[in-house]
Amino acid sequence: MHVKSSAKHKNKPMRGSPGSALRAEGEPRKKRRFSTPGKQLSNGSPSSPIQMQRANLPIATGKNALIEEIRRNDVSILIGETGSGKTTQVPQYLLESGLAGHGMIAVTQPRKVAATSLAARVATEQNVSVGTLVGYSVRFDEASSDETRIKYVTDGMLVRELLGDPLLSRYSVVIVDEAHERTLRTDLLITNLKDIQRKRNAPSDVKGKGSAAKLNPLKIVIMSATLDADKFSKFFDDAKIVYVKGRQHPVTIYHTAVSQPDYVDAAMRTFFQIHTDQPPGDVLIFLPGQEDIEGLERSIQLYADRLPKDVQSILVCPMYAALPPGQQAKIFTPAPAGFRKCILATNIAETSITIPGTKYVIDTGKCKEKRYVARDTGTGFDTLLTRDITKSSAMQRAGRAGREGPGYCFRLYPEEAFDAMAESAEPEIRRCALTSSMLQLRCLGQDIEELDFMDKPDREAIGAALKTLYLLGALDSKRCLTKLGRDMAAFPLEPNLARAVVASREFGCTLEVIGIVSVLSASSKLFFDSTDEREAAAEARRKFRHRSGDHMTILNVVRAYQEIAAAEKKSGRKEWCRKQFLNDRCLAEAQDIRDQLREVCTRMQIDWKTSCGEDEQPVLKCLVRGLVQHAAFLQPDGSYKQLMGPSIVKIHPSSSLCDKKVPVIIYDELVYTTHIYARGVSTVPRSYIAEVPVLNVKGT
């Protein structure tokens, strides 16, 4: 293949091309390759195209041997090339072979989009609709029933299930997929699974008569294409490592000759070379974040308009976490005839998923990594810093091509840069805030300091999480879980927002607090920061503005939207939002979240209809309960000093209070750009802060 311009690429076939052995690094301790011929698949019509496709996957060759290995071992670690069929086939094999008995098979995914799209695919392969035999469960969305036997779940949802069912009694097999990502939830889950398995699989004389005695043994399968298998094996007491050989289709990899500091521009040039020179096939471009995606989308549209008439049209589809689920799902819809789809994605599309039609991948080699700064105080903030990806990410990205036929991956960095990359990223447990996880563990009666983790969290982070939970009233001074803490954990919300909802029972304003919290929990922002029409947007926003700041302003929008929603059809709502410069997708998603929070309230005997009317004071008091660590006091120079942390912060320009000087603020989060900014800000009387019970005791 010929690639012009400075984004020049050198060709190298991907390791594990057809017929090659998978493993490049030295021989693993326990290893098995599969080469026994597969038997005919028992489920569905074997001659249907989808069943033929299943039968041709590399994993199908070793199906029986694989089932046998899983049958023989309590824990199996399964390594197989991207696209070999692990995620879609292994659960079906276990179901079809009867190995799962009467229990369910859970397959965990680090991301929602993977869980929902895989459930759809496997349901099609089983010829059923999603939510019947095959289902999914992700935060704020679920499709499952009593019939469900294979459930794709986010790792966070399975951790949440532990709260109501600590032995995961409904499941006979838990498959932890994409375990290499080492998300905080995956690590928590793995720790718990080890313990659950010890209880459920113990010999009956050891089990005694406890609840575990009645349960079937639990099987655990850990899967990935790019995993430090030995580390996982060691953690699970030398568990068996099983290797699936080969990949279905080759992916040819090209590297640039030199590095590309302007990776967005390099991505654009590479895309247009593919578009003008190469046969049809969709293109998936990996970029670090939303900003780069939006920038590249604009540039591609601009240049696309100048292409000669006889060149195919381009359909650009962005894909990042803050896009609502419905919008994200569009990447799976085939492009109309005569169009080439160009998907601009963050690492949200890096693992697990198959995007039909994708033949070319462009990898900028960059990603954004979440890291909590000042983990020791609990008053720090999450940063999302752009950095180089790891080898594991690069291989996963290349693996999104070559799933339906031969693929091509264009890496916008030299081969030497790939060789110099770290093998894998630092586990989240070592770099993210632990508050939410610690609350869940406390509800399970577990102490984070005593748990058996693959990598232990550091003491400072643990201390900060304990402090936060104490200030929220979830733990008492002896670090024991309070009733309040247990109530908070019932809500699928960050602990500070859950605290505000629980407080609303006391202050009689649940209707209002849920309205605000659902918008704050939506995946996209409520207000568009339109640079083109900034004045018009500000003007439209002014009528919702509340003197106390952003939270009550959100409530005003929610109230107005509900009136419109009651009177208008969907198209009318959209039009109204457009005129008000509001994000209708955020409001629609918030409505779904609100409905779910109302259900939780009903279960908890909190009357969600309780309203404080036009009085903002009870609402602000609830928010203070949740955001007490996010309070700051005005300084003589107009900046704000954190009440409980060392930082000096400014009010974010997007806030309705940005040009005001108010004595005390509370805020949703801190963001760091040129300064540390507080975003989502309200002003509250100082007395509200002194009233927070835990501060009150100390006489603050």
Ligand SMILES: Nc1ncnc2c1ncn2[C@@H]1O[C@H](COP(=O)(O)OP(=O)(O)OP(=O)(O)O)[C@@H](O)[C@H]1O
């Ligand atoms: N939605 C889909 N549409 C078309 N083909 C699909 C779809 N999902 C899966 N496939 C086919 O099934 C194959 C196996 O997919 P599967 O997700 O099971 O692989 P995997 O080994 O788990 O890959 P990864 O390690 O990347 O998660 C894909 O390569 C593709 O050929």
